[in-house]
Amino acid sequence: MKKYLPHIALSLFAAQLLLMLISWLYSAAVPVSNVHSLLSSEGLRWMLGHFAETMASPLLVWLLLVAMAYGCLVKSGLPISVKSYTSENRGYRERRALNITCLLLVVCVAIILSLSIVPHAIMLSATGKLWPSPFSASLVPIIAFCLILLSSVYGMISGKFDTIRDVYDSLLYGLRCAAPWLLFYILIGQLIASLHFMF
Numbered sequence: 726m727k728k729y730l731p732h733i734a735l736s737l738f739a740a741q742l743l744l745m746l747i748s749w750l751y752s753a754a755v756p757v758s759n760v761h762s763l764l765s766s767e768g769l770r771w772m773l774g775h776f777a778e779t780m781a782s783p784l785l786v787w788l789l790l791v792a793m794a795y796g797c798l799v800k801s802g803l804p805i806s807v808k809s810y811t812s813e814n815r816g817y818r819e820r821r822a823l824n825i826t827c828l829l830l831v832v833c834v835a836i837i838l839s840l841s842i843v844p845h846a847i848m849l850s851a852t853g854k855l856w857p858s859p860f861s862a863s864l865v866p867i868i869a870f871c872l873i874l875l876s877s878v879y880g881m882i883s884g885k886f887d888t889i890r891d892v893y894d895s896l897l898y899g900l901r902c903a904a905p906w907l908l909f910y911i912l913i914g915q916l917i918a919s920l921h922f923m924f
Contacts (some may be wrong), residue, residue: 749765880892
């Protein structure tokens with residue numbers, strides 16, 4: 726699959742160029758239509774002036790947070806330890822790290838529930854609903870931060886992370902893994918925004 730990603734990215738870029746050409750030709754051929762040309766002065770001003778605004782969305786932030794959580798999880802070795810939970814081959818440090826991480830998970834869940842489930846919780850909406858609410862809007866960041874915290878604690882106690890530098894490197898590892906998806910986010914996001922502008 727990875728060998729096809731550059732071709733898919735090039736195809737998306739070519740689709741953007743083709744869309745620009747089609748919008749220009751159609752608006753020139755049918756001037757009374759509601760189709761806006763991406764190559765007109767208005768279209769170029771929109772494309773260049775609103776690019777950052779178009780790309781700035783919660784989805785981008787979620788992608789970055791999930792990537793950092795993924796990197797921290799993988800580098801800490803927590804998923805492998807959870808998978809082999811009943812194994813007798815784990816050392817004392819690993820067992821202690823897993824037990825403390827489980828305790829920390831219970832604390833995190835209790836805090837999240839106290840902020841969202843109990844009556845008059847601060848993360849509920851003004852009408853007292855859970856969906857939509859500040860809690861539902863922040864669900865992905867909450868999960869990502871909890872995974873980063875749990876993985877970091879497990880990694881530090883188990884010895885997978887010797888220093889804060891190792892935690893830092895694990896977060897960057899996740900961002901490096903997500904780099905291809907960031908490119909596709911930009912290409913697809915701009916293509917969708919261009920279609921919205923045209924019509």
